[in-house]
Amino acid sequence: MLLIPIAGIEARLFYIQVIKGDDYRQSIQSTKKRIQLIPAPRGKILDRNGKTLALDDRAFELYLVLDDFEKDSRNIATLSNILRKSQGELSLEIAKINKKIENIAKRRPKDEWKKLYKREKRTPYLAFTNVNFYPEAVTIETHPELFSGVIIKQALKRTYPYGKTAAHILGYLGSAKVNEEEFNRLLKDGYFTEGFEDVIGEDGINSLVRRGNFDDELTGRSGLELIDDSILHGWPGLEIVERNLYAGEESAEKTILIPPKPGSDIQLTIDVDLQQRVEDAIQSIMGAAIVMDIKDGSILAIASNPTFDPNHFIPPTPRGINISQMYLNNKETRPMLNRAISGYYTPGSIFKVVTATAALEEKAITPETPFTCSGKFSPSYEHFNCWVYNRYQTGHGSGMTIHSGLQKSCNVFFFNAGKVTGPEGLLKWADALGFGKKTGIELPYESAASIPSLTSLPERRWGLADTLNISIGQGEISVTPIQMVRMMSAIANGGYLVKPHIIKDNVSSTTESTPPNDSTNNNITETQPIEKKEILSEQPLNLNIKQETLNAIREGLYAVVHEEGGTAHNTAIGGIDTAGKTGSAQTGGDKGSHAWFAGFTPYKEPRYAYVVIAEHGGSGAGVAAPVAANIVGYILEKEKK
Numbered sequence: 001m002l003l004i005p006i007a008g009i010e011a012r013l014f015y016i017q018v019i020k021g022d023d024y025r026q027s028i029q030s031t032k033k034r035i036q037l038i039p040a041p042r043g044k045i046l047d048r049n050g051k052t053l054a055l056d057d058r059a060f061e062l063y064l065v066l067d068d069f070e071k072d073s074r075n076i077a078t079l080s081n082i083l084r085k086s087q088g089e090l091s092l093e094i095a096k097i098n099k100k101i102e103n104i105a106k107r108r109p110k111d112e113w114k115k116l117y118k119r120e121k122r123t124p125y126l127a128f129t130n131v132n133f134y135p136e137a138v139t140i141e142t143h144p145e146l147f148s149g150v151i152i153k154q155a156l157k158r159t160y161p162y163g164k165t166a167a168h169i170l171g172y173l174g175s176a177k178v179n180e181e182e183f184n185r186l187l188k189d190g191y192f193t194e195g196f197e198d199v200i201g202e203d204g205i206n207s208l209v210r211r212g213n214f215d216d217e218l219t220g221r222s223g224l225e226l227i228d229d230s231i232l233h234g235w236p237g238l239e240i241v242e243r244n245l246y247a248g249e250e251s252a253e254k255t256i257l258i259p260p261k262p263g264s265d266i267q268l269t270i271d272v273d274l275q276q277r278v279e280d281a282i283q284s285i286m287g288a289a290i291v292m293d294i295k296d297g298s299i300l301a302i303a304s305n306p307t308f309d310p311n312h313f314i315p316p317t318p319r320g321i322n323i324s325q326m327y328l329n330n331k332e333t334r335p336m337l338n339r340a341i342s343g344y345y346t347p348g349s350i351f352k353v354v355t356a357t358a359a360l361e362e363k364a365i366t367p368e369t370p371f372t373c374s375g376k377f378s379p380s381y382e383h384f385n386c387w388v389y390n391r392y393q394t395g396h397g398s399g400m401t402i403h404s405g406l407q408k409s410c411n412v413f414f415f416n417a418g419k420v421t422g423p424e425g426l427l428k429w430a431d432a433l434g435f436g437k438k439t440g441i442e443l444p445y446e447s448a449a450s451i452p453s454l455t456s457l458p459e460r461r462w463g464l465a466d467t468l469n470i471s472i473g474q475g476e477i478s479v480t481p482i483q484m485v486r487m488m489s490a491i492a493n494g495g496y497l498v499k500p501h502i503i504k505d506n507v508s509s510t511t512e513s514t515p516p517n518d519s520t521n522n523n524i525t526e527t528q529p530i531e532k533k534e535i536l537s538e539q540p541l542n543l544n545i546k547q548e549t550l551n552a553i554r555e556g557l558y559a560v561v562h563e564e565g566g567t568a569h570n571t572a573i574g575g576i577d578t579a580g581k582t583g584s585a586q587t588g589g590d591k592g593s594h595a596w597f598a599g600f601t602p603y604k605e606p607r608y609a610y611v612v613i614a615e616h617g618g619s620g621a622g623v624a625a626p627v628a629a630n631i632v633g634y635i636l637e638k639e640k641k
Contacts, residue, residue: 035241038237039234046267053170055158056156062127064149065151075149075150076091082147100211129216169443173219174313175215175218191233231264233263236260237259238256238258240257241254268502271300277301279303287614287617288613289481289613292608294606295498297499297501298504300608302482304340307335341439345480351583352473353581354430355426358430361549362425369402370398370401371412373398396408396413414471418472419468423466427451433486435483436448439499440500456476481611481613484596484598491553492600495550499540557580561580582625583620593617594613614627
């Protein structure tokens, strides 16, 4: 709750007839009047089933009126005891307030300095946020005679009930004052003060700003809290608080000048139970995982690890938590990076699905076209070998088709398929399937990653080696997990490219609400929805992929999991009703390959696509497939219920 004295804006209050002149003059000797802000809650963020992921909860703040508080030397000891803070800590806060008052007063001419200084000493200044309801707030409110100059105000605190769960989706809040230029822009745009100028004028707003009444305002810094800040953000109201002093008794009356405007709620497509399962599944890896509805692009879970707890960014920071060291400047693990949409990686063998689509759709091969895998592509290209040759000094033999090529992830088959298709066809279908561009998901900082063009390679022409590399997802190519799950959806849903999205509904709240009073047993402001607007996703784009092509690729992906020799057959996912593709993408240097697994489930009547990546995890079959099995197994069990 933020406060300013009424002095300096009385004329405007007379103008709007909130306080009549005669009445005011008669009562001025026995009353203390001030303008204070009425907090407005940010909108809630809900999962698809209405479970609350983010909300503004009730909190209490403690203000000090130093003119009253400093009259009794015992106040510091009494207040320190009830707050369970040291007298030194309380004295430090008092010193900060005194310094702020001096700085405000010194900005005025000398003949006004003393008068302004006295006025500010009679003004409530924020000393502590997040005061406990019991016993602190209750004791202070019920025994005002023991706490002269101490005021408890009800406030709001952003809370994330599920802690780290969905942190990269929700994002976090940060102080608007960190960036002075941004703060001034928000002030100019009326972010904190909508409608205030008509009531208290520019001078009144400037007075609020000078006293730092907006210094504790929080704005979105990442995730939905950032990108939908204009929807979630509420506008505070204004009220006059008149404290009457009569016969030693004190009472307060309030007159609302501007009611607060609560922010709007947002409902997501996310299933928080599945989200928790996915986050648990990737806890042992550095990477990401996504589950998406193949028909409309609804994201049911999207997780990135390492992660963070958005509660840690809400002041005061918990003891033992160093935000900068743990999160913002942690260059080793980069927990603030949403790897699911911002991380870009070499795709490796999962990209063979794109090569298969291009080769079949460009009629370079048929589902029955055979190639022989001796283990090497050609003596002239000695580095282009099949993985089975590099490991066992052998090949997959003759008669390799799309089916067995996908099943065994045969490099030589796809070298040949890519060669006969040509780079134009490969790049055409990489583009058609959504690579090299942002998906448009409603989250900030999405990466487009990179697909090369025939003219984009630095200082050289495109050659056959480039075609061979891209045919197996290596070389000058990078993709994001969200692009990969989108591609897999197109294979599963009949050849439609969907737009991934996480927003299900935007629920507008009432533009007016009853402000919370100062009673410690009063609930926070309730917001009643008056409008529910569905956020419609874009219509899926028909890629016009032939059914024969889709069938051949799906059967090959099924063989990966369920047929002997399939690269994931002997893993934990082998017995699960799904189809998918392993990938082990070489990254160069001393670090291991990126481990991928992507697929769809159930096989015959697909509903969901999914992807798992483990940064430098090694084998797609050995690392990513078991994680995917954990996730898909949970989905199918949940579907049965």
